Amino acid sequence: MTRIVLCFLLAALLSACAPTRRGSALADDWIESPNHGPRRPHMVVVHYTTNNDAETAIRTLTNPAREVSAHYLIGRDGRIVQLVDEDRRAWHAGASYWSGHRDVNSASIGIELDNNGREPFPPTQIDALLALLADLRTRYDIAASHVVGHSDVALGRKVDPGPLFPWRTLASHGYGLWCDPPYPTAPPGFSLEAALQAIGYDPADPDAARRAFRLHFLPDRDVLAAAAVEADLAHCLIRNGTRFAPALDASPQAAPEREQIGRTR
Numbered sequence: 713m714t715r716i717v718l719c720f721l722l723a724a725l726l727s728a729c730a731p732t733r734r735g736s737a738l739a740d741d742w743i744e745s746p747n748h749g750p751r752r753p754h755m756v757v758v759h760y761t762t763n764n765d766a767e768t769a770i771r772t773l774t775n776p777a778r779e780v781s782a783h784y785l786i787g788r789d790g791r792i793v794q795l796v797d798e799d800r801r802a803w804h805a806g807a808s809y810w811s812g813h814r815d816v817n818s819a820s821i822g823i824e825l826d827n828n829g830r831e832p833f834p835p836t837q838i839d840a841l842l843a844l845l846a847d848l849r850t851r852y853d854i855a856a857s858h859v860v861g862h863s864d865v866a867l868g869r870k871v872d873p874g875p876l877f878p879w880r881t882l883a884s885h886g887y888g889l890w891c892d893p894p895y896p897t898a899p900p901g902f903s904l905e906a907a908l909q910a911i912g913y914d915p916a917d918p919d920a921a922r923r924a925f926r927l928h929f930l931p932d933r934d935v936l937a938a939a940a941v942e943a944d945l946a947h948c949l950i951r952n953g954t955r956f957a958p959a960l961d962a963s964p965q966a967a968p969e970r971e972q973i974g975r976t977r
């Protein structure tokens with residue numbers, strides 16, 4: 713009897729120690745190749761938390777009932793807290809689209825910034841973000857056009873990191889696209905709708921893509937002023953690609969809308 717119990721315990725122990733694998737039940741054999749490695753994210757999505765302090769955000773981002781997380785949280789003081797292994801799929805983008813990818817969570821690193829959505833981002837916090845982006849770029853092939861905001865990938869649902877986020881500063885370091893005015897005139901027949909899709913926006917809702925584009929690239933202009941230049945700007949962004957084109961300083965002034973952290977799995 714004792715031997716039976718021991719065998720049972722040994723079998724349970726061996727099965728607990730056995731590596732787990734995910735795959736199709738249709739496979740007839742499991743012959744493991746050593747030639748593989750972790751999946752490689754190729755996007756970064758920037759968020760703000762909507763909270764007044766990092767501790768509140770950490771409670772939310774680690775609460776199983778909230779079903780929301782990010783790989784990193786950066787405090788107002790520049791402290792970087794990692795919450796999810798980079799090999800794992802954090803739940804930060806939710807229903808989303810960028811440049812043909814409909815599962816942004818699977819393709820991206822999510823970075824939350826401790827910010828309530830109504831205040832400027834402190835330089836110390838942005839410096840830490842730039843350092844983290846530089847570190848990520850040493851390990852992953854992340855194109856400048858693939859550093860985006862939650863508002864860019866979740867059209868009509870999200871507004872973070874909002875109009876106060878310094879996209880121009882990021883672009884000057886090679887993260888995200890940017891063009892400064894005056895923009896060269898777009899050629900005749902230039903399609904803004906097609907341009908936004910080429911930049912990465914979801915073509916399913918052109919009006920929502922246009923609003924997200926304005927929030928990101930023209931946050932300090934009202935609707936009429938934005939409409940007057942948006943085609944030229946989109947043309948400039950596509951023409952420049954990853955090349956930063958500094959000229960005039962554009963400081964976003966508009967007040968952001970509030971967003972709430974919700975389920976984003």
Ligand SMILES: [Zn+2]
Pocket residue numbers: 758759760804862870872
């Ligand atoms: Zn977000």
